[in-house]
Every structure is written in structure tokens, then in C-alpha cells.
Amino acid sequence: MWRDAWTVAAKDLRIELRSRVGVNQVVPFAVLVLLLFAFALGPDRKALASAAAGLFWLAVLFSAVLAVQRSFAIESADGARDGLRLSGLDPAGIFLGKAAAVVVQLAALEVVVGAGVVVLYGAHMSGVGLVLGASALGTVGIAAAGMAYGAIASGLRVSETLLPLLLLPVVVPVLLAGTKTWDAALTGHLANGMPWLRLLALFAIVYSALGLLAFGPLLEAS
């Protein structure tokens, strides 16, 4: 399973390195979202700094929808899906590999968005460890839930419009907990972040387990 996961993750990341869809389209989109938030909320740096945590996670969530869509789009061309199904790779391994590739891409995106939040909104990072922990756990949760729903929606003609509707209500706990942990880190009240960090971990575990169980049948179903 782990070897298969490694193979699939390496494949997805190689495709990204060669096509650069994430770098050329998804990352600029995330930065654009940060600018749009500033236009919507006004140029008041204080207001932006106090909302920075939530805006960071919203930008990440919107970008994650695109990343998941891209991750399944590369399987839809030229019957790649059938190839994947017939390859004899463990479905759980495929799930882990694709999720890992999305995690890596989102992590790179979060570095850019995080820097954007600091520079544009004047957010002050006082608890770097908490920020990194929350981001890592939240990203794993988003990627796992995204893979499960991506597999449900992929192959359907309406998948572009359906995926956000299915995925976003489910990842609300990540948005809430991620925002709270980041808030705690930005304001320096690190202890407030701990229960939320645990919630992020729980979410990541639950959705990784669900994805591992469901991915095989979903791959067969479509």
C-alpha cells in the first residue's frame, strides 16, 4: 500500500512539475482571493489583521477545491481512470498517494498565502509552532475529505459545480478549528489553540479512515 501510494504521489507531483497548473493558476488565484477580501472589508489594516486567520483558511479552502478538481481532472483524460483501475495498485494506496500529492501542493500554497497574510494584512505570527501544526493537520483533513468527495463527483458531467457544494459543508470544522488555532497563535494566547488542534487531528484521522475505506468502491462505481 505504501509503495503504491508513493508511486501515485510521485506521478501526480511529476505531472504538476511539468504542467505547472498549480503554480500558474491555483497559487495566483489564492493571492487574488486575499486581495478580494481586502477590497470587500476595506483597507483598514486593523480589521484585516483581526480577520487574517479566517481569511487565510477561506483562501486555502477555495484553492483546495481547485486542487482536488485538478487532481481528478488528470485522471479523466485518455481513459487514465481505467488505467488506474486496471493497474493493480491498491485503491487505499491510490487514495493515500493522491491525497499526499494534494497535501504537498496545498502546503506550498499555504506558504505563499501565509506570507500574503503577514505582508498584506499585517498579521503578527507569534506562535510559529502552533501555526505550522494547525496548517499541517488541517491540510491533511482537507485533502482526505477532498479525495473522498472528488472520487464521488469525478466522472460526472456536473462535477465542477457539484464538488464545492459537497465538500465545503463537510470541511467547516477545519475552517472553524483552523481559524481558532491561528487566532490563538496570532494573538499569542497559545493555550487557547490546543483543543482546536485536537479537533483538527480528529478530523484528519476520521476522513483519512473514511477515504481509505471508500476509495476502492468509489473507483469501481464510476
Next chain:
Amino acid sequence: MTEESRTRSGSGAVTALGVAAAMAVAFTVWLGLWVTPPDAFQHNLVRLLYIHPPIAWVTYLALGVTALASALYLWPRTRSAFWDRLAGASAEIGVVFGALTLITGSIWGRPTWGVWWTWDARLTSTALLELLYIGYLALRQVPGSMPGRGKRSAIAALIAFADVPVDHFSVLWWRTLHQAPSVLNADLNPTIHGSMAWTLMLGFIAFTLVYGWLLAMRYRIAAAKDATEDVALAAAVAERRLEGGTAGIVGAKA
């Protein structure tokens, strides 16, 4: 697919259920609007509370039935189109009653709290639940061939169901970690008048009967629709056969 394409599911039992539901609702309306006295604190607003909790109960019941039916569909031994249709029918009723829950709650909240909406934990998680299942229904609407579509829907229903407690508790924490307990507990004052308690009880029974009747009717429509599709497919296949005499498309039933 339609091993049980019953044409007469508007059978005696369902009709009896419908009549019982209608009578129970009528009786609830009569008790709620005329017999019970106005509340000491909430005056006539209390009458909304005879239907709001029963409607909310039906929402959760319906979505629970959807999860159960989806699990039974996924279980290989009990897999049949029956569970798939039941899950879809129940989810549809659940979403309608969920919307009614939010609407009746909002109507009650406006005079009581002075606002149509408040970011209370229970309100927020009910709204999220509603959107979660609207997504599920949207997924069900997507056309597709049957075994795949059923499996996909059932898995989506179970993942959504797994999310209900996570959503609920995270929203609960979100609202209560920095705020006094929810205002919703003011609902039921401890000294509840005898006829009021009976009316509320009857409300629960009435709306559960309504749910059962709607479920039977909605199931019947779903089964009829599947049967129509099968008939249309068989007719199309027969037509092609007559046209070309080619036997190459026999496998088209899938």
C-alpha cells in the same frame, strides 16, 4: 432492477396511514390553536412550539433513516434497489422538514429574540446539516447507470452522516467557548400545563405519521420512475433489434 415493481403500493395500509396522519394533524391543530391556553410568558407564541420540535424530530429521523438505508444498501447481503430508493425518499423529506424547522424556528425567534437569525450553535449546525443533504440530493439527481449511482449515493450519504457529529460539536464549541449557554434552553419552562404537554406529544405522533405516509408515497414514485426507465430502455432495445436485426447490443441493459 425492479424485481418488486409493485403497481399497487397505494395499498390499504398506506391509505390508512395517510388518513391517520391527516386526522392526527387536524387534532393537533385543534388542540394547539383552540383548546390549550396561551402561555404565561410566551402568550400565543407558545403554539408554534407544538409543531416546531416535532418537525425538527422528523428531520433527524428522516436523515437517520437515510444513513441506515444507505448502510444496508452498501452491505452486500442486503443490497437491493429498495434501500437506495428509501434513502433518497427519506433524504428528500428530511431536507423539506429541515427547511420547515429553520422557518418555524425563525418565525418564533423574531418576536422572542428580536432577530430572525442568531448564530446559535443549534441553528448553525441545523443550517449546515440542511446544506450537507441538499448536496446529497444534488448528487442523486445526476443521471447514471444504477449499480454505480446507488453505491456512490450511499457512500456520500454515509460520509455526510459521519460529518454530522463533527460539524455539530465544532459549531457547539465555536459558540460556547466564549459565550454563555444558548438561549434556546428557554424554550420549555419547567411548569408545563397538562394540555400543553399532551398537544406536544400528539404533535410528535402526527408528524411522524406524516413522515411515514410521505415516505411511502415518495418511494412509490421512485419505484415507478425506475420501472418507466426500464420499460423505455427495453422498448428502445427492441426497436433497434427490429431495425437492424443486429444482436450486438444485447448487453445494453447495463
